[in-house]
Amino acid sequence: MADPGHADVRRNELATPWGRWAASDCSVTTEGVGKIMGTGSDSQSASQFPQAEPSLGLDSITTLIKAQLSVNLQTGELSGDRIQSTVRTIGDLEGIFRDEEARQALDPSTLVYRVQAFLPVEEGEEGGLFWGTTFLEPGRVGDEYFMTKGHYHAKRARGEYYLTLQGSGGLILMDEERRTTCEAMRPRTLHYIPAHTAHRVANTGESLLVFLACWPSDAGHDYAAVARQGFSARLRKVGGIPTLVEER
Numbered sequence: 001m002a003d004p005g006h007a008d009v010r011r012n013e014l015a016t017p018w019g020r021w022a023a024s025d026c027s028v029t030t031e032g033v034g035k036i037m038g039t040g041s042d043s044q045s046a047s048q049f050p051q052a053e054p055s056l057g058l059d060s061i062t063t064l065i066k067a068q069l070s071v072n073l074q075t076g077e078l079s080g081d082r083i084q085s086t087v088r089t090i091g092d093l094e095g096i097f098r099d100e101e102a103r104q105a106l107d108p109s110t111l112v113y114r115v116q117a118f119l120p121v122e123e124g125e126e127g128g129l130f131w132g133t134t135f136l137e138p139g140r141v142g143d144e145y146f147m148t149k150g151h152y153h154a155k156r157a158r159g160e161y162y163l164t165l166q167g168s169g170g171l172i173l174m175d176e177e178r179r180t181t182c183e184a185m186r187p188r189t190l191h192y193i194p195a196h197t198a199h200r201v202a203n204t205g206e207s208l209l210v211f212l213a214c215w216p217s218d219a220g221h222d223y224a225a226v227a228r229q230g231f232s233a234r235l236r237k238v239g240g241i242p243t244l245v246e247e248r
C-alpha cells in the first residue's frame with residue numbers, strides 16, 4: 001500500500017516548456033509535521049526537525065493557527081473553520097467541453113467536481129496562503145474526460161502546488177504563448193504550477209480523482225480568459241488512451 005507520508009516530485013514523465021524543472025525527482029515528507037502535531041507527548045523540541053519514520057501512520061494533519069484546519073490524508077476531506085465549498089455539475093459547464101451537444105445530452109445535475117477551500121485570510125489579501133481539495137468524478141463528455149473549468153490566476157505572477165491523493169488524471173498547463181503540456185497525475189505526484197500558467201485537471205481514470213492544492217491568497221481566478229479562447233489542446237480518449245490533442 002502507498003506510504004501516505006511521502007510525496008514524490010516527478011516532472012520527468014512528460015515534456016514541459018520549463019526545462020529547469022525537468023530533471024527534478026525528490027521527495028517531501030509530511031511525517032515530521034504529523035509527529036509534532038499528532039502526539040503532543042513527543043520529547044523532541046519543535047526546533048528539531050524530526051527524522052522521518054516510514055512506520056509512522058499518518059491519517060491527517062492539523063494546523064496550529066487561529067483558524068483550524070484538518071486534512072484527512074486518505075480522503076482529502078477538509079474540516080474546520082473557514083472552509084468554502086463549491087460544486088460544479090454538467091449544467092454549470094457550458095462552453096467548457098469540445099462537444100457541446102454531448103454535454104447537453106447528459107443530465108445537467110450530474111456532478112463533475114467539488115472543491116473545498118480553506119481560506120484563513122480574506123480572498124485577495126496579500127501574503128496569505130489558501131489550501132484546498134478538489135474531488136473530480138470519472139466520466140466523459142464525448143471523448144473528452146471530465147475536467148475542471150481551468151483558469152489563470154488573476155494576478156498572473158502567482159504559482160501553485162497540486163498534490164495527488166487518489167485516482168489518475170492529467171494536469172493540463174498552458175503558458176501565455178498558448179503552449180499546452182500535460183503532466184500525469186497519480187497518487188503522491190506533486191505538481192508545481194508556475195506563475196503565468198493556466199491550469200486545469202482531467203480525470204482519465206475510472207474512479208474519483210482527488211488532489212490537494214496550495215496557492216497564494218491574492219492570486220484570484222481568471223476564468224474569462226480561458227472561456228474566451230480555451231486551452232490550445234484537450235485531453236481526449238483516442239484509441240482507448242488519454243491523448244493531448246491540439247485544437248485546430
Ligand code: S6P
Pocket residue numbers: 115132133134148149150151160199200213215221
Ligand atoms: C485554485 C486551484 C484549485 C481549483 C480547483 C477547481 O487556484 O487551482 O483549487 O480552483 O481545482 O478548478 P477551477 O478551474 O474550476 O477553479
Ligand code: ZN
Pocket residue numbers: 151153160199215
Ligand atoms: Zn489555481
